[in-house]
Amino acid sequence: MNILIVDDDSLVCESLELLLSRETDLQVLGTAANGVEAVTFCETHDVQIVLMDIQMPIMNGIEATKKLKSIKPELVIMMLTTFHDEQNIRLALAAGAKGYLIKSMDVTQMAHSIRSLASGSSVLDPRVIETLLSPKEKVLAELTEREQSISHLIAKGLSNKEIASQLFLSEGTVRNNLSIILGKLELRDRTQLAIYYLQSEAD
Structure with a gap:
């Protein structure tokens, strides 16, 4: 994987590049000091x-994430930062960060x-x-047994294909059930569902 x-x-x-280079399946192609350099490099x-760090000069990580996702939607972006306040987290996820x-x-x-x-x-x-x-009015008990199983596996980080294989379903069925689950719980995407499920299990 090229990073x-x-x-x-x-x-x-330098530290991250050195440490990650020890992983045989990970290759650090380069580094960038701000969002503008990151966009240019990815192009x-x-x-x-x-x-992606968040606080950087010229163009911060959230702005860079939006820009990169607009020109290369397939690019996977993970925020790696010291900040974990709610505003930065929500802005980063809304910009397209997957981690x-x-x-x-x-x-x-x-x-x-x-x-x-x-x-x-x-x-x-x-x-x-x-x-x-944060507290939710909706509860997992409103989901069917299959929907709860799918939610559980999404919270564990499994893809639709992996969930389909484990539950002996088609990927289309998993996608349809996911849409129903998100509608019932008034959530936007599978990341929010994973967060909600883990919260509910912890309560």
Whole structure:
């Protein structure tokens, strides 16, 4: 997997590049110090995953995420930052980020998260999930047994294809059920569903 590291702290970039280079299936193509450099780099290189800081000069990570997703929708972006306040989290996810991790995470766990992102899963640091927790009027009990099973597997990070295989369903059936679940719980996407499910299980 080809990775771009975007951070205005050169030491962070160098450290991440060194640590991730030890993973045989991960290749750091380069680094960028701000959002503008990140966009330029992605336009000229075959980047698959971007590790994006938030607070940077010239163009911050959230603006860069919006820009990159508009020109390369298939690009997978994971925020990697010290900030985990609700506003930044929600803005980043709304901009198109599929993951949100805190920089203090162990590099082995980070590499695992990168692989999960590449397979189509959304990845959120536990501290991010805790920040986003809020009471819901809707409850999981309103879902059918199949819908609860699908929600459980989505919360575990499985893709539609993996869920279909595990529950002996077609991918189309999983997609249809997911749409019904999101409608019942008044949620926007599978990331919100995963957060909601984990919150409900913790209560």
